[in-house]
Amino acid sequence: MATQRLRATAEKILAGGQRGFAALRLRLPNGDTLTAIGQFDEVPLGAECDWVGSFEFHPVHGRQFRVSSFTVVLPTSTLGVERFLASGAFRGIGPKTAKRIVDAFGVRTLDVLREDPQAIRKVPGISRAKAEELANVLAEKGEMSRLGAFLTGHGMGIHLADKLADVYGGGQAALQMLQSDPYQTIADVRGIGFRTSDQLASALGIDRLAPSRVTAALLHVLDASIENGHIYLPYSMWLEEAVALLGIEKEVVAAEAQRLMARASVVAEQHELPELCVYSARHYRLETQTAALLRALKQGRRLSDELLHADAFRDEPSDDDGKEGADATQSLSEEQLSVTRLVDDHPLVILTGGPGTGKTTAIRHVVSFFERLGAKVVLAAPTGKAAKRLAQSTDRPAQTIHRLLEMGKNAQGRFGFGRDRSHRMEGNLFIIDEASMIDAPLFYSVLEALPEQAHVLLVGDPEQLPAVGPGMILKDLIDSSQFPIVSLSFVFRQGLHSQIVRAAHDVRMGRIPQFKEEGARQECFFIEKDQAADAAELIVDLATRRLPRYVGCDARQGIQILSPMKRGYTGTDRLNEMVSKRLQTNDDTLRVGERTLRVGDRVMYTKNDYERELFNGDTGLIESVSRDSLVVRFTDDTLERRMEFTRNEAHALIQAFAISVHKSQGSEYSAVIVPVMREHAVMLFRQLLYTAMTRAKSLLVLVGTQSALELAVRQEQMNQRFTGLSWRLKDR
Numbered sequence: 001m002a003t004q005r006l007r008a009t010a011e012k013i014l015a016g017g018q019r020g021f022a023a024l025r026l027r028l029p030n031g032d033t034l035t036a037i038g039q040f041d042e043v044p045l046g047a048e049c050d051w052v053g054s055f056e057f058h059p060v061h062g063r064q065f066r067v068s069s070f071t072v073v074l075p076t077s078t079l080g081v082e083r084f085l086a087s088g089a090f091r092g093i094g095p096k097t098a099k100r101i102v103d104a105f106g107v108r109t110l111d112v113l114r115e116d117p118q119a120i121r122k123v124p125g126i127s128r129a130k131a132e133e134l135a136n137v138l139a140e141k142g143e144m145s146r147l148g149a150f151l152t153g154h155g156m157g158i159h160l161a162d163k164l165a166d167v168y169g170g171g172q173a174a175l176q177m178l179q180s181d182p183y184q185t186i187a188d189v190r191g192i193g194f195r196t197s198d199q200l201a202s203a204l205g206i207d208r209l210a211p212s213r214v215t216a217a218l219l220h221v222l223d224a225s226i227e228n229g230h231i232y233l234p235y236s237m238w239l240e241e242a243v244a245l246l247g248i249e250k251e252v253v254a255a256e257a258q259r260l261m262a263r264a265s266v267v268a269e270q271h272e273l274p275e276l277c278v279y280s281a282r283h284y285r286l287e288t289q290t291a292a293l294l295r296a297l298k299q300g301r302r303l304s305d306e307l308l309h310a311d312a313f314r315d316e317p318s319d320d321d322g323k324e325g326a327d328a329t330q331s332l333s334e335e336q337l338s339v340t341r342l343v344d345d346h347p348l349v350i351l352t353g354g355p356g357t358g359k360t361t362a363i364r365h366v367v368s369f370f371e372r373l374g375a376k377v378v379l380a381a382p383t384g385k386a387a388k389r390l391a392q393s394t395d396r397p398a399q400t401i402h403r404l405l406e407m408g409k410n411a412q413g414r415f416g417f418g419r420d421r422s423h424r425m426e427g428n429l430f431i432i433d434e435a436s437m438i439d440a441p442l443f444y445s446v447l448e449a450l451p452e453q454a455h456v457l458l459v460g461d462p463e464q465l466p467a468v469g470p471g472m473i474l475k476d477l478i479d480s481s482q483f484p485i486v487s488l489s490f491v492f493r494q495g496l497h498s499q500i501v502r503a504a505h506d507v508r509m510g511r512i513p514q515f516k517e518e519g520a521r522q523e524c525f526f527i528e529k530d531q532a533a534d535a536a537e538l539i540v541d542l543a544t545r546r547l548p549r550y551v552g553c554d555a556r557q558g559i560q561i562l563s564p565m566k567r568g569y570t571g572t573d574r575l576n577e578m579v580s581k582r583l584q585t586n587d588d589t590l591r592v593g594e595r596t597l598r599v600g601d602r603v604m605y606t607k608n609d610y611e612r613e614l615f616n617g618d619t620g621l622i623e624s625v626s627r628d629s630l631v632v633r634f635t636d637d638t639l640e641r642r643m644e645f646t647r648n649e650a651h652a653l654i655q656a657f658a659i660s661v662h663k664s665q666g667s668e669y670s671a672v673i674v675p676v677m678r679e680h681a682v683m684l685f686r687q688l689l690y691t692a693m694t695r696a697k698s699l700l701v702l703v704g705t706q707s708a709l710e711l712a713v714r715q716e717q718m719n720q721r722f723t724g725l726s727w728r729l730k731d732r
């Protein structure tokens with residue numbers, strides 16, 4: 001039979017499946033249908049295609065079209081082509097010219113450009129050279145241009161084109177996948193989320209009740225819950241969120257949820273709650289493997305048995321040992337001493353306590369004690385600043401956990417940890433400070449890379465804000481009651497700096513702190529301001545004029561505003577703009593998105609750039625600004641580095657006169673101002689206020705209303721995190 005080509009849309013799979021043999025119902029442009037059969041790598045369901053094949057006659061099914069190959073037809077919408085031409089892929093073509101070209105040639109634009117480029121010279125502003133260049137770029141892009149037009153036409157970023165082509169092996173294959181099963185791209189391509197693919201699916205006419213849509217939403221809800229810190233979701237919450245996203249009947253979603261659970265793409269488990277706990281397969285693995293490693297850790301031996309000079313170890317560390325670890329004249333408390341003993345006996349020990357309760361002093365003792373026995377003691381913390389403080393207070397090197405695990409590029413060019421179960425870290429005792437900031441994936445990586453028989457001391461304050469990432473490791477370990485905990489509560493810190501510490505402890509215990517004048521110099525203030533706009537004015541005046549004088553520091557560096565939120569009169573966005581303007585000394589500015597960056601601005605880098613050794617949270621001052629770039633000076637004790645950022649790169653820089661309390665975790669500042677206003681009521685929680693207050697070393701000013709302060713102290717739970725680690729660790 002003769003080979004034929006026909007254009008039609010694959011409407012339904014009549015027999016077979018998505019892959020392998022399938023019989024399809026094709027709909028022709030005139031509305032007629034016909035049956036097609038063939039072998040498919042992937043049935044392009046819903047996509048309009050050019051089908052190549054021949055008709056044959058089947059004794060039972062009648063006339064059908066046997067497909068030998070097909071290509072997906074470019075879904076040319078004029079808007080897509082217009083956006084594609086204006087996307088920056090074609091030099092010298094902006095939105096106006098793109099519109100003029102498309103107005104003249106409509107959906108045929110790309111074909112015209114390909115077949116008769118000079119024809120577009122009739123559009124004003126297009127020269128012979130430009131027409132030629134356009135045609136060349138288009139030819140160069142080949143099938144990628146179809147993909148580009150498709151993406152931009154559906155409101156997706158052109159930047160996804162390369163990623164998609166990479167994943168699916170070319171522009172044509174990517175197009176085919178986008179059209180046949182847009183939801184599959186969520187799992188395959190970073191940067192495509194449920195909403196994007198759902199929009200696309202809706203434009204392609206994919207049924208709102210299609211199982212692939214419901215499945216994608218259910219998986220998306222689980223993934224998104226990670227961003228709120230959860231490791232699992234209770235079944236009813238999972239379902240409700242998916243129903244809200246899909247806008248369809250709950251029964252349909254529930255049926256699909258059951259199917260997913262049966263397929264092990266998600267795992268449902270019964271904990272103490274009457275309802276099921278639903279995990280994505282990945283996070284279920286993370287939690288169960290973490291629990292397994294922790295259980296194995298519990299079987300470890302005494303630390304001193306492993307060490308060179310073990311004979312020197314006496315059962316009870318004596319008073320002399322106490323002196324050794326602390327100041328020469330200071331004896332450790334029984335509790336502090338017990339840490340050393342417990343660390344020897346137990347592979348994992350937890351040390352907690354608020355500010356000034358002697359945690360650092362206890363750490364110093366542990367370090368020097370085990371070093372004398374010949375141990376290699378490794379010190380680390382989740383952030384660079386916390387690691388630096390730990391190094392200073394112990395007089396030993398300390399590093400970030402990421403560095404300890406040797407974060408870097410592997411042979412395939414992907415970022416990952418150089419230390420893992422096959423290439424473990426080296427050391428006998430690992431002391432990790434600020435443990436409340438460790439998220440579940442990082443903790444797993446630490447456990448996985450721990451050398452055999454190593455011991456771990458986690459030090460932290462569970463009343464601080466939890467980690468930015470998912471999980472609440474420190475709390476879970478404490479709640480499990482499986483590991484020895486020393487909880488220091490006596491506040492040793494006296495005299496200087498004790499006002500802030502006392503106020504912070506009040507908040508920690510749920511008491512409203514009193515800010516009365518004491519002694520010659522007050523270090524803790526509460527200034528009442530009813531109106532948010534007035535409070536903002538006052539904060540800016542304090543930050544730029546009054547406090548620098550009071551403390552004797554440079555306004556650009558010494559004063560830190562910590563706000564609960566970005567938004568609002570006293571949110572970080574507005575305060576940064578106000579302080580930056582107030583401190584402005586010349587007209588050199590760089591516009592980056594919505595923001596204006598000025599010379600002299602304190603800025604924070606918000607990404608991890610391992611190549612430049614620049615990390616999320618690093619702060620510096622803008623030294624100079626030119627037309628399309630700026631230079632930031634980062635100073636780090638001994639090291640001073642100047643780095644240039646293009647306008648594009650500068651998107652990762654935020655002004656940092658005011659930062660969120662979340663971003664301040666693990667850092668300390670000599671003077672801190674905290675707005676405590678009703679406008680941020682949704683964020684006024686005890687943990688947040690407490691974390692903000694404990695960032696201040698020598699001066700703390702709260703600005704706000706008494707009622708907002710009371711609200712912040714009263715509201716206890718930040719937001720509940722659903723994690724199952726403590727349940728999993730408990731002996732049942």
Ligand SMILES: Nc1ncnc2c1ncn2[C@@H]1O[C@H](COP(=O)(O)OP(=O)(O)OP(=O)(O)O)[C@@H](O)[C@H]1O
Binds near residue numbers: 326332356358492
């Ligand atoms: N057993 C002790 N007896 C007397 N003073 C102590 C004792 N332990 C610690 N201190 C003193 O109390 C103060 C706070 O101690 P340390 O820095 O160890 O506490 P911390 O819990 O680490 O505080 P922060 O978390 O605020 O850094 C220090 O001045 C320290 O010398």
